[in-house]
Amino acid sequence: MQFTKTTLSNGLDVIVHEDHNAPLVAVNLWYHVGSKNESEGRTGLAHLFEHLMFEGGIHQPRGYFEPLQEAGASLNGSTSTDRTNYWEVGPASTAELSLWMEADRMGWLLPALTEARFNTQRDVVLHERRQSYENRPYGLAQFAVAEALFPKGHPYRWPTIGSPDDLRATSLDEIRDFFSRFYHPGNASLAVAGDIETARAIDLVHKMFDEIPAGPAVVQVEAPPVPAIGRRLVLADRVELPRLYLVWPSPALFEAEDAELDLAADLLANGRTARLYRRLVHEQRIATELAAAQSSRELAGMFQILATAAPGRTLVELEQAISEALVELSAKGPTQAELERSRVQAEAAFTYRLRTLGGFGGRADQLNAYNIYRGTPDAFGADLQRYLDASADSLRAAAARWLDPARSLALSVVPIGQESLALPGSEPCQTS
DSSP, X not given: OOOEEEEOTTSOEEEEEEOTTSSEEEEEEEESOOGGGSBTTBOSHHHHXXXXXXXXXXXXXXXXXXXXXXXXXXXXXXXXXXXXXXXXXXEGGGHHHHHHHHHHHHHHSGGGOOHHHHHHHHHHHHHHHIIIIITSTTTTHHHHHHHHHSOTTOTTSSOTTOOHHHHHHOOHHHHHHHHHHHSSGGGEEEEEEESSOHHHHHXXXXXXXXXXXXXXXXXXXXXXXXXXXXXXXXXXXXXXXXEEEEEEEEOOTTSTTHHHHHHHHHHHHSSTTSHHHIIIIIISOOEEEEEEEEEEOSSOEEEEEEEEEOTTOOHHHHHHHHHHHHHHHHHHOOOHHHHHHHHHHHHHHHHHHHHOSSSTTSHHHHHHHHHHHHSSTTOHHXXXXXXXXXXXXXXXXHHHHHOOGGGOEEEEEEETTOXXXXXXXXXXXXXX
């Protein structure tokens, strides 16, 4: 993927990727800030800013959506533990407007950030938390897992959406300070992709962003190590069927064996031919739902398997069957057919992302992701090669090193009043 990268005097990285196959332009902006940059007692600020920034800056009182949608563009944003991203995709004629809008909220959001806007968007976030987590079956399980897996002081211990008590206690002055520390050119990467000449794109970026100050240097977040300690917990929730979560700490993004564990998750649970899915869902019929994932992030990773018990079956049966499969994988590794299927699927996923110009996961998003996490936008090939280089033995070794059943965090989510359905020896847990 061809691109040109330059850095403005205020520290803003600018990446331009020309593609004249369609009259579209994608603008994509990453801030290297997420929930890991918060602190206990003041969580949810990065996600709250995702909402506040759609209100627009001082030069655009109508907010962010209306002007861009009127011009034919689509737009969105998201927040994770490690970054916040915003994107716009529209006709080539919307490139200048998209860049102007991004510059306006980067450089001139604070003068427009009133107490009324702050309170309104805080209420929106609290409603989103209730709707997406608190009132959704199994919605609090991830909160319980993170709080139990990551030790005190680890920045992945709290949810990205934050604690309601923390959000209510946060003042407008604290919000302003958080923005000033992280949402500035020196902590951002901007990608412009599509039907636009590189020189024009760079000229527009200079015009829109040059006068915005660089902002203070951002101190790198440090995190304590995450030990793998066997532990059993139970969470009572408004669910119909018991569900089991088995979780282990795992390598961080791009670290050794991160790719192998990605492949292991795929061959264990993803697809009808995956060995756990085939055994638990089709052959033994003890599970109605099964999934696995290697969730690698900037500071640490988390490998997770979840299985929902079929009616009349138990979480003990699920744990035993999953443990047997993990022991087998750790001892014998995958078959050559399993390895090839997983590698082909990984390569297909990489290729599929390149088909899309913008949006979540498109080329503009990929350029920013590699630039933020690897320091260069052209890490696509090296990233893919990690998966192509994986062998049956390296995958077996990764499973043996990280996925010891005796050292898993096992969370049983059971219907309220039926705690006896949890794994034996499970301790009650609370979520914040």
